[in-house]
Amino acid sequence: MPDRPRMPQRARVALLAAGWLLALALLGLWVAQRLHVGTDLRSFMPAPTTPDQRLLMEQVGEGPGSRLLLLAISGKDEATLAGLSRGLAAKLKSDPRYTQVLNGSFDLAALDARLLPYRYLLSPTLDTQPLDARFLHDELEQRLDDLSSPAAGLLKDLLPRDPTLEVLKLAQRWAPARSPEVREGVWFSPQGEALLLVQTAAPGFDPDAQQAAIGGIEAALRALPGGHGARLTVSGPGYFSVVASAQTRHQADWIGRVSTVGFIALLLLAYRSVASLLLAALPVASGALAGIAALTLAYPQVHGITLAFGFTLLGVAQEYPIRVLSHRRAGEDALASVRDLWPLLLTAIASACIAYLAFYASGVNGLKQLAVFTIVGLLAAGFSTRYLLPPLLPARVRDVAALPWLKRLREAVDALPRPRWIPWLVAVLIIGMLALARGPFWQNDLAALTPLPTDLLQRDARLREALGAPDVRYLVILEAATPEAVLALSERMQPKVDALLARHAVDAIELPSRYLPSAATQRARQQKLPDRAALERALAQATEGLPFRSGLFAPFVADVETARTLPPLTPQAFAANPLGQRLAAMLVERDGRWLGLGTVSGVHDPAALAALAQDDGNAVRVLDLKAAAESLVVAYRTRILQALLAAAVLLVLTIGLALRSLRRAWHVLAPMTLATFLVLAVERVADVEVSLFHLVALILAGGLGLHYALFFERDTGDAAEQRRTLHATLICVLSALLVFGMLAWATIPVLRAIGLTVSLGVAFHFCLSILMAPHAPADHAAEE
Amino acid sequence: MQVLDRPLVVSGELAWLGGDTLERHVQKPHEETARIAQGKVSQQREGKGERSFSLERAPQLKVLVDSFVALLGGDASRLRKAFAIARRGDVHGAWSLTLTPRDLAVARTVASIRIDGEGREARCMWMQEADGDVAVDLLGDLAAKMPAAPTREALATLCKGG
Missing domain, CATH: 2.20.220 (Glycosyl hydrolase fold)
Structure with missing residues (x-):
């Protein structure tokens, strides 16, 4: 019964495999239930430090400009389009996903009847004109003209309550500064499209929420009678974030699929065993699941980009099972082989974890998540390779050291000349290339990394021009202790703004007080309202000789009387009304202070605009969102570079301690450092501006390069083992080149930056660590 | 009014x-x-x-345009499409044409239009608004006869050729 002692062994293996798979399945299930994937791109932006930067971060996603969608409906005749515009606006106004819908039609019903008496406090008429007999007479004569005109029908209902047409004056005041042409009662572009402005409740940089908002608009339009054949064109920051995220996801997806197939083929070719391939996948799968589980525990929401980048960075972990598979000797027990490798693997894991700690120190939420994910993932993958994988591996394997091509390759590699001046030559080359490179070193414009097709940008510019929608770049910030003080400040700024407009420095600036005057102004206007007796006297005098029915204006008299005793309209009370939403978006609270956000359209003279800020201390600022974003990126990079420096010091210490020799540590760290700078130098010579994503990719390549150098440095004095090292490293290099080389072909600059940098890095790290490894004595090769 | x-x-x-x-x-x-x-x-x-x-925002005017253009251009089918038409005439050659808008939205502001005439000449146009108000146009030579303070009755007599 020779098989008897092996039965329990086999059962144990089966049990272990089943237990492992079950644990992974349970973990997967748990993660699937608990994981919330977020898509707000801002969590991948650096933490703001200056007030402007903090405002930028809020405004980038939530400012009035960034939540604006520009819509154009075309493909039908004008009357149908106007009907669709009205129908769509009515539907969207009742949908909580949209805070403001404008299509050029003024809808009296939008003004709450209870707010109607406030028109005398909101309209500037009373500032220059008392409500006396002269003024009323003049107005009423005009109304009489109106009644005899074709517009009579529009007026008749309004007349008894509002003979001075204050409501229409307010409507004009609240209409966008430069309105498009109104045809059929709604906005039309010169190209004959019906135009709408929609402000979403969701932040502009949340692609999923924006996708839902845009989908809601499309569905609402399709559901309208005649809406089926109409063409809807959407533009605006929210739409762009949807396009950019879809584009990136699409390219990353197909590149991911192609490289996965290639990776599987490579491993099958290298080990000729499906079982080995499946088993090699287990540690990485464990690492990925453990990483996600840790994120789920530590953070309420995990960013989609964290997961995408995280899986990429976790690719390093694939090396662990590859090393175990490649380094196994014929007939050797898998466990013994792993024990042999473990000290080195542990050093590799520890140093990779240290490198990724740099991400944690960056202070950016998304990168912190990335660090947690990769470090937990690497540890889980490493320890499961050490403790769980070996018993499962097939008992008999092919020793790769016996492969004839590998022998020849190793001999060729060993025969390479290794002059001691190679590092110095490379260093001089790097310095030379860096000195030669022209153009700016750093890429500070985040937008350059996810560029939008030019036709989309042209379309946006055209719609923005047609709608007179504000620029997304500039904001006028008014800061004060209370919303009321912000409104008062805004009123004080208005004359300066008017002067700017008169000089054509900008096309339009919209301040919060345009929508709601300060309480002081409202009270001042209230003071000017006549009491009931005075108004009735004035009215009687004004209507003398005019054919108006007596008692016609009773509703007007009642409204004025009500207005006299109204408490001033506060932003909070106004915000409860659809018309107040616009104002609500312009007033934000931060740290107990209130900010008023003025939008700016058509800046012709940025310097004149910036001068607005100089007069009023720090209470008024002009925020250039682009400049603030760039300063943010610079601050971000400084932090990453500092963290990297700290990580480098820690790395030297770790490697030095693990190898217990400075000379050996030099052999590991020198090729890694040189290769990293070589990548930087080559990219600079090729006119690549270095962005944050390049830095992240350099760190990943550095982690891979560290593995190569560690294993090449290991001088076992055993030629067969050296061949196994070469085999394992080749598989690792080829798989990394496969995955990242594919990314380098992507058309999206973010993906290309990562792909190109890692591919170059892997190639340089491999070559330099082979060339700078301590030369294996030739006699070792002859031993076998 | x-x-x-x-x-x-x-x-x-x-x-x-x-x-x-x-x-x-x-x-x-x-x-x-x-x-x-x-x-x-x-x-x-x-x-x-x-x-x-x-x-679109002034249904009265739309009706006015429809009826005028159709009448003056002699486009009977357009007229019938927009209005229900009733004709009355008497032996002296006086006639009146009452147009009732078919579009309910229009009918909410304009109840009907009546054109009074005699022979080949249209004399008056009455636009009966839904709220009870009336706009009366005296056409052609009749316009000169508009009284300074007209009443419905006086105008009706004028239009009938009185």
Whole structure:
């Protein structure tokens, strides 16, 4: 019964495999239930430090400009389009996903009847004109003209309550500064499209929420009678974030699929065993699941980009099972082989974890998540390779050291000349290339990394021009202790703004007080309202000789009387009304202070605009969102570079301690450092501006390069083992080149930056660590 | 009358410029020109800027244009499409044509239009608004006979050729 002692062994293996798979399945299930994937791109932006930067971060996603969608409906005749515009606006106004819908039609019903008496406090008429007999007479004569005109029908209902047409004056005041042409009662572009402005409740940089908002608009339009054949064109920051995220996801997806197939083929070719391939996948799968589980525990929401980048960075972990598979000797027990490798693997894991700690120190939420994910993932993958994988591996394997091509390759590699001046030559080359490179070193414009097709940008510019929608770049910030003080400040700024407009420095600036005057102004206007007796006297005098029915204006008299005793309209009370939403978006609270956000359209003279800020201390600022974003990126990079420096010091210490020799540590760290700078130098010579994503990719390549150098440095004095090292490293290099080389072909600059940098890095790290490894004595090769 | 206690009298010229374009030139009490063209109404008043609005927002005017253009252009099918038509005539050659808008939205503001005439000549146009108000146009030579303080009855007599 020779098989008897092996039965329990086999059962144990089966049990272990089943237990492992079950644990992974349970973990997967748990993660699937608990994981919330977020898509707000801002969590991948650096933490703001200056007030402007903090405002930028809020405004980038939530400012009035960034939540604006520009819509154009075309493909039908004008009357149908106007009907669709009205129908769509009515539907969207009742949908909580949209805070403001404008299509050029003024809808009296939008003004709450209870707010109607406030028109005398909101309209500037009373500032220059008392409500006396002269003024009323003049107005009423005009109304009489109106009644005899074709517009009579529009007026008749309004007349008894509002003979001075204050409501229409307010409507004009609240209409966008430069309105498009109104045809059929709604906005039309010169190209004959019906135009709408929609402000979403969701932040502009949340692609999923924006996708839902845009989908809601499309569905609402399709559901309208005649809406089926109409063409809807959407533009605006929210739409762009949807396009950019879809584009990136699409390219990353197909590149991911192609490289996965290639990776599987490579491993099958290298080990000729499906079982080995499946088993090699287990540690990485464990690492990925453990990483996600840790994120789920530590953070309420995990960013989609964290997961995408995280899986990429976790690719390093694939090396662990590859090393175990490649380094196994014929007939050797898998466990013994792993024990042999473990000290080195542990050093590799520890140093990779240290490198990724740099991400944690960056202070950016998304990168912190990335660090947690990769470090937990690497540890889980490493320890499961050490403790769980070996018993499962097939008992008999092919020793790769016996492969004839590998022998020849190793001999060729060993025969390479290794002059001691190679590092110095490379260093001089790097310095030379860096000195030669022209153009700016750093890429500070985040937008350059996810560029939008030019036709989309042209379309946006055209719609923005047609709608007179504000620029997304500039904001006028008014800061004060209370919303009321912000409104008062805004009123004080208005004359300066008017002067700017008169000089054509900008096309339009919209301040919060345009929508709601300060309480002081409202009270001042209230003071000017006549009491009931005075108004009735004035009215009687004004209507003398005019054919108006007596008692016609009773509703007007009642409204004025009500207005006299109204408490001033506060932003909070106004915000409860659809018309107040616009104002609500312009007033934000931060740290107990209130900010008023003025939008700016058509800046012709940025310097004149910036001068607005100089007069009023720090209470008024002009925020250039682009400049603030760039300063943010610079601050971000400084932090990453500092963290990297700290990580480098820690790395030297770790490697030095693990190898217990400075000379050996030099052999590991020198090729890694040189290769990293070589990548930087080559990219600079090729006119690549270095962005944050390049830095992240350099760190990943550095982690891979560290593995190569560690294993090449290991001088076992055993030629067969050296061949196994070469085999394992080749598989690792080829798989990394496969995955990242594919990314380098992507058309999206973010993906290309990562792909190109890692591919170059892997190639340089491999070559330099082979060339700078301590030369294996030739006699070792002859031993076998 | 809903807002006025005596009728408002204006005088001037109404011209059909072909197609869907009507021009209304008022001389009294104030100089004013209104032009209805391509679904838009634009008003130009003495000493003031031009105002314009969509015809869709003024159903009365839309009806006016429809009836005028169809009548003056002799387009019976267009007229029948927009209105239910009732005709009455008497032995002396006087006639009246009552047009009731078929579009319910229009009918909510304009109840009907009546054109009184005699022989080949249209004398008056009555626009009965849904709220009870009436706009009366005296056409052609009759316009000169508009009284300073007209009443419905006096106008009705005028239109009947009295």
